[in-house]
Amino acid sequence: MYSIHSFTKNYAELYDVLYRDKNYKREFKTIYSYLIRKKKVFNNILELGCGTGTFSKLFLKLKKSRILAIDSSKHMIKIAKKKNNNNRIIYKHLNISDFKSKQRFSLVYALFHVLSYQKNMSQTKNFFKISKKYLSKDGILVCDFLNKKNLIYSKPRQKFKFSRKKNLDIFRYAIPELIKSKNIIKIKYYFSVFDKKKKEASQFTESHTMQYFDLKFIKKIVKENNLKILKIGEPGLDLNRKKANLKSWVLTLVAQRV
Numbered sequence: 001m002y003s004i005h006s007f008t009k010n011y012a013e014l015y016d017v018l019y020r021d022k023n024y025k026r027e028f029k030t031i032y033s034y035l036i037r038k039k040k041v042f043n044n045i046l047e048l049g050c051g052t053g054t055f056s057k058l059f060l061k062l063k064k065s066r067i068l069a070i071d072s073s074k075h076m077i078k079i080a081k082k083k084n085n086n087n088r089i090i091y092k093h094l095n096i097s098d099f100k101s102k103q104r105f106s107l108v109y110a111l112f113h114v115l116s117y118q119k120n121m122s123q124t125k126n127f128f129k130i131s132k133k134y135l136s137k138d139g140i141l142v143c144d145f146l147n148k149k150n151l152i153y154s155k156p157r158q159k160f161k162f163s164r165k166k167n168l169d170i171f172r173y174a175i176p177e178l179i180k181s182k183n184i185i186k187i188k189y190y191f192s193v194f195d196k197k198k199k200e201a202s203q204f205t206e207s208h209t210m211q212y213f214d215l216k217f218i219k220k221i222v223k224e225n226n227l228k229i230l231k232i233g234e235p236g237l238d239l240n241r242k243k244a245n246l247k248s249w250v251l252t253l254v255a256q257r258v
């Protein structure tokens, strides 16, 4: 039977290699150049679902920034801490719904599907409630989400991925399943890892459940939380263009607390 868990120890240890081809820098640069045009100081930042900390390291480029980064996977956080040993970042193993602080933040961000990992309506509402609560006045929320319109038309297919980490050959087979009645995509990952040095093979599995959202719903929930949409566009490309491409299967949202 495959594991019902996500972001387990096995997965966390391979995560940075599996997503070596993700252009974090380009995505960050687009957000960064959009944010600095706002001429605001983002000194107190909250990152939701920081994973292994690739974005937190990049967001330190915002001058004088201090980042509080949380994640519900202790395995992902452990790697982030090891990778970014910097006194301007604090990592906490915490679920978004359990987050409490006396501080308010000028920037809250949640990138690479974190909002979509909130798999039901109550978690989704909570995501926006927490973001709004901890944003200072005029503070900015940046998050991305799976876009219903394009995701279901693109019909997610089974995918195979090969990655290499030192002496490890990593084979990943992904089987997606759309549950349209719940706006959910479930992905079962089957891993085979071959250690060439030890001449040993191991297998493990993970299950990831994500929610996709109708753009109309996102606009509604943003408004209900006293946030104003500043921009919506394709990650890494669109935020600085006048006309956004809303046809992408992932969209980045920038909103401001009013």
Ligand SMILES: C[S@@+](CC[C@H](N)C(=O)[O-])C[C@H]1O[C@@H](n2cnc3c(N)ncnc32)[C@H](O)[C@@H]1O
Binding pocket: 007, 048, 049, 050, 051, 052, 053, 054, 055, 070, 071, 072, 073, 076, 094, 095, 096, 097, 110, 111, 112, 113, 114, 117, 118
């Ligand atoms: C695809 S990873 C993205 C990680 C990181 N942001 C990146 O860009 O590499 C999604 C992360 O969100 C975290 N996550 C999902 N739901 C969460 C929740 N409710 N509270 C805290 N972390 C959550 C997962 O543990 C995982 O590390």
